[in-house]
Amino acid sequence: MWKILRVFFVAVMVLSFTSLAYAQNEIRIGVIFPLTGPLATTGQGLLKGAELAADIINNKYNLNMPLAKTSGLPNLKGAKIKIIPGDHQGKPEVGMAEAERLITQEKVVAIIGCYNSAVTATAAQAAERYGIPFLNDSSSSPSLTERGFKWFFRTTPHDDMFSENFFIFLNDLKKKKKITVGSIALLYENTLFGADSRKYQEMYAKKYGYEIRGAVPYPAKSTQLTSEIQKLRSYNPSIIMQTSYTADAILSMKTYKEVNFAPTALIANNAGFNDPDLIKSLGRDADYILSREVWAKDLSKKKPMIKTVADMFERKAGKPMSGDYARSFTGMIVLADAINRAKSTEPAKIQKALLETNIKADQLIMPWDGVKFDPKTHQNVLGKGIIVQIQKGEYCTVWPFNVATKDVIWPFPKWESRK
């Protein structure tokens, strides 16, 4: 028996000290997401989004999108994008280690990642140390672009803007739809994502003159949320703003129904509420939830390209596209476009090209006004958020009204009034 183990042990040591050979004309881009652990399902989807973008770039598709019609990067003799995946398991130190591994061992020219804000923080630090461009596609914690990093770029808007959108939306409801909007209570997961969202929601509530009756943090991975929701109910708010990942989003909706508690509106800060698994698990109980989003399939009425990409994604990943997966897709497109314009994989040139990025709105599958990076913070200033509502099991854009495809259903119907 021990012969085998010793051989196995030697093999392990040898394997870990060899570095991998790789083909010549390919652009190696590192992609770091939570591929295992509690957020594995989101991580896998994000990876598929980036892979779809790489596929579109590497082959010819007639889509009005940078590099879609050509195969590979024309300015680099048609070199193909090669994605090197990395799994950070939701742990900051593993994110840093993966970033270093991809940079030093896999010799990637740039990195996209990491979804979890805390992991993006440490991974971006590693990239900064080695001077490798780091494009953040889906982390929404505002502090990431306030650390003055030279190599860090972010395409997605962050919580600061998203939180403000909530209250602009509420104001629009009051002005245009003559809907009275009452007091608000917050329910959020006691993690970096939740704590950050709460801070900004409270800040903007004060700024726009809305009353926050109370804020209830809950521990992640709870076995039950009854006590939290009952405490929320004791504030008897009219609107609930919730920040949860998928597991607790499902559990909380089930509990709302169970204790027969229906606020006049439930507004969610993306994440779990925009995960296709939510609708799959809750079925019709998920209806009427309002959630901030950066992408929605029904936007394709104004931009058909969105539907074709969404269908390609569904075929590739086996689940419908969501805001998160659209953002990792867009992140790859923006990065590839920059490398192509830089005409080289040399980090400084890519950085300069990223700073000059100016992608138009119609070339994106996102409802943004385009992609342009602020020279100091490297944050995409043209990013915009939208608000979607789940109606009959589908995400429909309801705000801003000029882009909306469906009318807002307000208030949130009582549980017993539903069929």
Added chain:
Amino acid sequence: MSSEILVVDNVTKRFGGLTANANISFSMKEGEIIGLIGPNGAGKSTLFNCISCFYNADGGRIVFKGQEITRKAPETICRMGIGRTFQIVRIFKDMNVLENIMIGAFLRYPRRNDAQARSEEVARIFRFTEKLYLKVTSLTISEQKRLEVARVFATGPKVMLLDEMMAGLNIHEIKESVEIVLRLREMGITLVLVEHVMEGIMPIANRVVVLDYGEKIAEGTPDDVINNEKVIKAYFGKKYAERRENRTRIQ
């Protein structure tokens, strides 16, 4: 009273309803060997544990060299000079002979080399010199019991409580144990032996204390005790005691 090294005064111990020891008193002078005998279940082990503070007596006092120790912890009284062994041998199975003794020696010799030297010396006294590095599990029962005594001796005690040291031994081993007890006494150690093996304890004990049903029914030199009616009754039952009485009267 001053030369009394250990005084047991009205010690009582109850387990729920059962009174294992009821008002037992006796005292010991330095260098004496006391035998503690009595039928099974007489409360010998309970008294033994009370003295060594593994149980805290419910009533009465135990005084060692003028200091009360009734409520003390076992480790404290060991430091004060009362060492004890166990009915079922409790030696450290993962250690060899030398290491077992060293655990005892460490009490008086904190530095490792001194403890090791002392242990080797103790091993010589207890004839373990060739077996120092043997795993203790390979020792015979009598060797294991002897090792336990050696280990306690290494802590430098004034009084040693030996719990059924001779039980389960053959004649030759009993003789060996007796020699060890005598040598301990020569070294000025006071001994309390709980025993069933009469031929082992009777020849060497200065005094014998007999317990029955938790009470002290007799105390005295071995000869007094052997002829004491109450002791015979306790050991051999009422019927035998009466028959023996008639016969002696007839003679």
Added chain:
Amino acid sequence: MKKGLLVFILFVCVLAVAPLFLRDPFLCHILIMIMMYATMSIGWNVIGGYAGQVSFGNAAFFGVGAYTTAILLVNFNVNPWLGMLAGCVLSVCLAVVVGYPCFRLRGHYFAIATIAVGEIMGVIFTNWDYGGAAVGIYIPILEESFTNFEFHSSKIPYYYIILCMLLVAIAVSYVIEESRLGYYLRAVKDDPDGARSLGIDIQKYKMIAFSISAVLTSICGTFYGQYVLYIDPSSTMDLMMSIHLCIIALIGGIGKLFGPVVGAFVFIPLMELTRVYLGSEGQGIDMIIYSLLVIMIAIWRPQGLWALFSRGGK
């Protein structure tokens, strides 16, 4: 013992020289992680191996070490090295406060009580706003120097610092094994009542072992904070980390001086490799391999791999 000493000296020389040949930072990172986990596992071995008290709460000491240094640095601008000492002192206090009641329990009850204590510490730090609560603490990026305990240009200084910590841990562990404390702990583990009858105050000695374990784990907490420059409750006080410390000692050889070191050199690369090469498909294959190894060792080789290498070990 001669052979063991020779092996140890060779081992130290190889480690000391390694960074000069090893340019690749990622492998340097793996070696740093191996040495950090080895140091912590040696700390765990003092209480779990020598004293036989299986604790699943050692990650709390790691967290206290990391947080004390970080808070003192961020809020009071205290040098990280002083912060490390403060961390050790606080960890020892925690060990005593937790140890006193917990050591009255035995076997499974003790193990589960330590899990409970570890989880309580996690909840407290997740809700302690002054300590950054769930947001965690970003350790300020200071100018690179030994006194600031921060190095940005290369990992080599970190490598040598953790190597020294590992050597300190091995030395402490060796001294314990050869001293009264080591023998007494083994006696307590083997037969508590027997030990008491020989004058050993078992609570006191378990407490000493737990405090040493706390210090060795706490210095690694400080190191981790200065190395990653970001700490949060879930990455520093995680039950899985406490369990990994036990597994590493188990794989290498419980209660043996070099057990944790061998264990770390097998376990950490395995974890990194399965994650890097198999994890990305997210298929869980890495978990399956890692679990089968743990089961195999637990069933067929409880004395650990160390015995495998040196024929019966120390």
Added chain:
Amino acid sequence: MEGVFTQTLVSGILIGFVYALIAVGLTMIFGMMDIVNFAHGEYLMVAMYFAYWFFVLFGMDPLYSLPWVTVLLFLLGVITYYIFIRPIINAPMLSQIFVTFGILILLRGVAQYLWNADYRMIPQTLTSGNVSIFGIYVGVSQLVAAAGAVICNGLIFWFLKSTRMGMAMEAVAEDKEAARLMGINSDRMFALAWGIGIATVGVAGGLLSSFYYVFPEVGSNFCLVAFVVVALGGFGSVPGAFIAGIIVGLVEVLSGYLVAPSLKFMFVLLLYLGVVFIRPQGFMGRK
């Protein structure tokens, strides 16, 4: 608003019953063999997946598939015993801990390999929706789960106390060697203990699947609670686990509602540490 408090109380008791049911299997296995099954939460996860697949593939509502899930888990328990546990029956505590810990990671890895990491839930079941009793709204599936837990606990208690097989198992728990002298094949008893222990967690999984999501790591949410319940109730005591389960459920929900939700689990742990320091063997455990 007073309805809210009583509602919290009721839901605390209901979840407490489920905790009790999960803990009963754990305490039985420990009572018999002094082995703490760290993988207990993962068996719960496997049971929930079985219930989910019965629903998706055969359209069976979790209540109908419950007997099947229980039988499958019973077999899984017996297989686990013969493959993993028998070799370490007399091994030191640490080896036992790491074999069960190895099983925990193995089941999680297999679940992730077979069914990937998505969150799954049975959307519409017989017991969905809620019912109001004296004005208190309670989920029907929680009620059914609680009822199932009580019945199952009762069955186990009856089985151990009055059937021949049950008493034989109690005997083996008391003293392995003595039981063997009485002609009881302790090996088969251990297999039975594992079978029944894992089967009870199968029932809990089946009942939970009607109102709780499942994904490969859902076991860890319940695992620690089960340990606390077992240790609080006293290792090896089935009635102890039952009472402790309800108390833990209540403490968790009430402390969450009255004090602070994010600290609710800490109160459960403090309760546990408090009780165990006073009575190390828990409420009703053997010393």
